[in-house]
Amino acid sequence: MSIVDTALLQSVTRPVAAANGLPNGFYTDPEIFEMECERVFRKNWSLIGFGKDVPEPGDAKPVDFLGMPLLLLRTRDNVLRVFQNVCRHRGMILVKEAGPLKGVIRCPYHSWCYSHDGALVTTPHVGGPGRNSDEAIKREELGLIEVRSHVFLDGIYVNVSGDAEPFETYAGGVLDRWAEFADRPLYHGGPDSSFRLELDTNWKLAVENYCESYHLPWVHPGLNSYSRLEDHYNIVARRAHSGQGTVVYNPSPDESGRAFPLFEGLSDKWDTGAEYIALYPNVLLGVHKDHVFSILLEPRGHDRTVEHVEIYYARPEAAGPDFADLRARNTAMWKEVFMEDVGVVEGMHKGRSAPGFDGGRFAPAMDEPTHCFHDWVAHQFGTGS
């Protein structure tokens, strides 16, 4: 690991008051990004897509996860599964476009066919023209390669390495903290509740910015007008997740007094509370009494990140035509907020090319969530106990 200076990483895992941030190379060096692909994304539970993109049994969607071809598939018995999107014969990509699969998955190259549970069903002409079996080709050994997956708040998480803790353990802190939201049905708002932002920045800077409220008064003056810095609190779970909460979530009804329906049976905390957590490595989550959102951070190299924002509501009617105007307003509000962050996350990325920058320092009272993330990343590279 010669390109990673472990001495510098030791300073990252010091207590927040004494720590430095990750060294510049973690933001500017393509080789370190390649190492992150393995040590950070494939070895942990990473978000790759959303159940709403494969809504019906038989639906399939190809996904490129850091260059790895994966396939999201909702089986006939309504189970979401993830496979490597590759034929076991010659490595051909199986599914090129999202859509419903009426029957088996047929490889476009030699028509090897797979069932929706990944079994290799038939190998046409494998033994010669019109001869569909061969002793050397044992179908039971050549099914699709499944990738461990888990669904949480409609997000599809995968552990490519296969050896991470179970998701329930890995994300146990968030699952416990948000137990009131975890197992409820969610209703995606539809096209008006999805948007993407493409940023010239390293994916980690989007995480670092999201999980702290310190920048609110300067970067989000509108948000700060009704959710002040002093109304926010830090959420820190070492080596797991971090973020912030607010105690003043009070969405305004529209001119006719309409508001989104609420999740039923929530505890009093959520009457005016909302929380925002970065579940490492690559998802930014927000929960409120009337909606939740997930932001999938898709790294496209060390210096480009796509944010996929998906907003969900508590009741099916909130996703229907009667609430279209409210959804549009809510989506526009969040889009404005997230776009306000673009300048600072891109600016921080540019700053990482300053050779004298030592990774920076953390304000102990305000930056603990951000330092928690830096510490976690350093830990993925074998630093810190």
Place this chain on the structure above:
Amino acid sequence: MTRDDAALARLDACVLDAHASGAGCGVLAGLYREGGELHLKAGRTDAACFALTHAYVYALEAGDAFLSEAVGAVLKAHGRLD
């Protein structure tokens, strides 16, 4: 050319048209099955099983369990599918 040969020639043309026009796998399954049956009638087992293999695959892709089972049974009867 026998009547069956003429039918096969027309079918071959239909198959080519179907592929060229992006016809669904269900349509292709039916055409290849027809071709396979014509070859069987003419005693051309290898040609029949080649065509029926295509019918089988396209029927599977179409999710047509009835057709895929029927064609699969013929292939199995000729020792071409296990």
